[in-house]
Structures are given as C-alpha cells and as structure tokens.
Amino acid sequence: MATTITPEAVEKVVFDALPQFGADPSEVSREATFEDLDVDSLDLAELSQIIEDEFGVQLKGDDVGKIKTVGDAIDLVVSRAG
Amino acid sequence: MARPEGAVALVTGASKGIGAAIAKALGADGWQVAVNYRSDDVGAKATVAAIEGSGGHAVALAGDVANGTPDKLFTDAEEQLGGPVLALVNNAGVRADNLAIQIDDEDWDAVLNTNLSAAFRLTRRSLKPMLKARYGRIVNVASVVGPRANAGQANYAAAKAGLIGLTKTISHEVARRGITVNAVAPGFIETDMTKDLLDDVVKAIPARRAGQPEEVAAAVRFLASDDAAYVTGTTLFVDGGMSA
Numbered sequence: 153m154a155t156t157i158t159p160e161a162v163e164k165v166v167f168d169a170l171p172q173f174g175a176d177p178s179e180v181s182r183e184a185t186f187e188d189l190d191v192d193s194l195d196l197a198e199l200s201q202i203i204e205d206e207f208g209v210q211l212k213g214d215d216v217g218k219i220k221t222v223g224d225a226i227d228l229v230v231s232r233a234g
Numbered sequence: 235m236a237r238p239e240g241a242v243a244l245v246t247g248a249s250k251g252i253g254a255a256i257a258k259a260l261g262a263d264g265w266q267v268a269v270n271y272r273s274d275d276v277g278a279k280a281t282v283a284a285i286e287g288s289g290g291h292a293v294a295l296a297g298d299v300a301n302g303t304p305d306k307l308f309t310d311a312e313e314q315l316g317g318p319v320l321a322l323v324n325n326a327g328v329r330a331d332n333l334a335i336q337i338d339d340e341d342w343d344a345v346l347n348t349n350l351s352a353a354f355r356l357t358r359r360s361l362k363p364m365l366k367a368r369y370g371r372i373v374n375v376a377s378v379v380g381p382r383a384n385a386g387q388a389n390y391a392a393a394k395a396g397l398i399g400l401t402k403t404i405s406h407e408v409a410r411r412g413i414t415v416n417a418v419a420p421g422f423i424e425t426d427m428t429k430d431l432l433d434d435v436v437k438a439i440p441a442r443r444a445g446q447p448e449e450v451a452a453a454v455r456f457l458a459s460d461d462a463a464y465v466t467g468t469t470l471f472v473d474g475g476m477s478a
Contacts, residue, residue, distance in 0.1 A: 201366075
C-alpha cells in the first residue's frame with residue numbers, strides 16, 4: 153500500500169501528522185526544527201511509524217537521532233525510497 | 235479514556251495455567267481475546283470455548299514466541315477478531331532449573347529468550363496499534379523470584395527481574411499516550427509448572443497455601459481495565475505475603 157514517494161507527497165504526510173503531536177500548524181515548515189515545534193523522540197518514533205505505513209520506508213532509531221528540521225525528515229524519507 | 239470498541243487482548247502462553255485463567259478473565263471483562271499457544275492446541279481451544287461459552291469472543295493462535303517475529307500473531311489477531319490489539323499480556327514462560335554452575339548455555343538462552351526477549355519483541359510490536367489508538371495495556375507476568383532469591387533458578391530469576399526493569403522503563407516512555415505498562419509477580423501458584431515444587435514451599439508462605447491461577451488473573455484483569463488508567467510502571471505481587 154505504499155504511496156508514490158515524491159517530496160510533495162512526503163511533505164504532505166509529515167505536515168499533516170505534526171499537529172497531532174501538538175505542533176502549531178502555522179509554525180510547521182521545512183525549516184522548522186522539531187525542537188521549536190515541541191516534537192520529541194516519542195513523537196518522532198510515531199512519525200516514523202506513520203511514514204512506514206504510508207510509504208514502506210523504514211526509519212531506524214539512529215536516523216531519527218540525526219534529523220533536526222522537518223526538511224531533514226522529508227529529505228531522508230525521499231532518499232531512502234530511492 | 236475508555237477502552238475503544240472491539241479492542242483485542244493478546245495473551246501469550248494461554249493454553250493452560252495462569253495464561254488460560256488470564257485469557258478467561260479478560261474475556262469476561264469484555265476484551266476480545268487472542269489465545270496464543272506453542273503446542274497445546276487442545277488446551278488453547280478449550281480456553282477459547284470457555285470464553286465463547288460465557289458470551290465472549292476469542293480465537294486460538296499458534297506460535298512459539300521464542301522464534302521469529304511477532305508480526306503474524308498481531309495481524310492474525312486483528313484480522314480474525316476485527317479489532318486492534320490494545321492489550322498484551324506477556325505470560326509465556328519456560329523453566330530450566332539448575333544451580334548456576336550447572337546451567338548450560340542452551341538452558342540459559344532458552345529461558346532468557348522466551349521469558350524476556352520474546353516479551354520485549356512482542357511489546358515493541360504492540361506499541362504500534364497502541365500509540366495509534368492512544369490507548370494500551372501491557373501486563374508482564376513476572377515472578378516473586380525476580381526481585382527475591384531462589385537458588386536453582388538463576389536463569390528464570392534473571393529473566394523475571396529483567397521483565398520488571400523492562401516494565402518500568404517502557405512505562406515511562408509511553409505513559410503520556412494512555413498506555414500503561416505493569417507487571418504482576420505471582421508467588422507459588424498451583425499449575426503444571428509448579429506441581430513438583432509445592433509441598434516444601436507452602437510452609438514459607440504466610441498465607442500457608444499456594445495461590446490459584448484465577449487469583450493472578452484477577453490482578454491482570456484490573457491492570458488491563460479502565461480503572462487502572464493511573465497505574466503504570468508498577469509490579470503487583472500476588473504471593474500470599476511472601477515478598478512483603
């Protein structure tokens with residue numbers, strides 16, 4: 153059930169998911185840091201599950217530790233899909 | 235938050251003994267129950283029949299938790315019962331008792347693998363539906379011999395003590411998502427696994443009797459209930475006073 157993996161598709165899924173972790177939708181952008189959005193490691197672990205279910209791309213714990221901005225997360229998913 | 239409609243409880247090692255009693259108690263409390271068993275399909279089917287006979291819903295799912303990934307157990311449970319797995323009772327356990335100097339690597343690995351590592355793998359997998367639902371109940375069946383010495387059970391004691399550590403740490407990770415993680419620590423309970431031990435031990439139990447599987451099941455039923463939403467990271471001893 154993997155959705156086609158384009159940067160736009162990944163961005164949509166990530167942007168739509170972040171408010172459910174408490175992020176202010178008006179502050180969500182590629183440049184925003186997860187720290188600024190108050191999104192912590194448990195939230196990112198859940199986001200990884202959502203990404204895996206949607207795109208079939210698995211993000212490991214180490215990957216998640218390195219991403220700082222929303223853009224980092226989107227780019228990582230797109231690069232893993234290749 | 236109340237338990238979502240159609241929620242499934244997966245109980246490992248539920249063909250007999252404590253596991254079967256737990257499965258029945260959860261079924262009576264309104265959970266749909268996935269009764270996992272390794273090889274005793276007669277026992278598992280009897281557990282399912284008892285639950286269904288009392289108006290509940292249950293299925294028997296074969297699988298040795300010590301081997302392979304738990305994915306199939308979860309997908310089968312969810313497909314056959316039509317609901318998300320939102321309770322996991324890690325009950326499957328084996329013993330291979332000996333003094334430490336005589337426990338070989340195979341007996342050490344077997345007990346750690348089934349009693350601790352499998353519980354972790356199942357827990358990790360259960361967090362997927364539980365995080366999505368913002369609701370979960372994980373109950374690990376530990377033992378009084380986790381925190382308390384019992385010569386001749388170094389492997390079992392290590393696994394059960396490990397289960398208690400696992401319970402505490404994971405409880406902190408997921409508490410704010412409405413997922414509780416607790417352990418029960420049975421003392422000496424009358425089951426197949428303990429029938430060769432009981433006579434010597436009863437004298438050391440303040441209650442002067444072994445416990446019954448239903449008494450452990452009642453504790454698990456509470457921890458899995460909506461009433462226990464503020465109970466997490468704890469170990470509930472069901473041991474007739476032995477550990478106090």
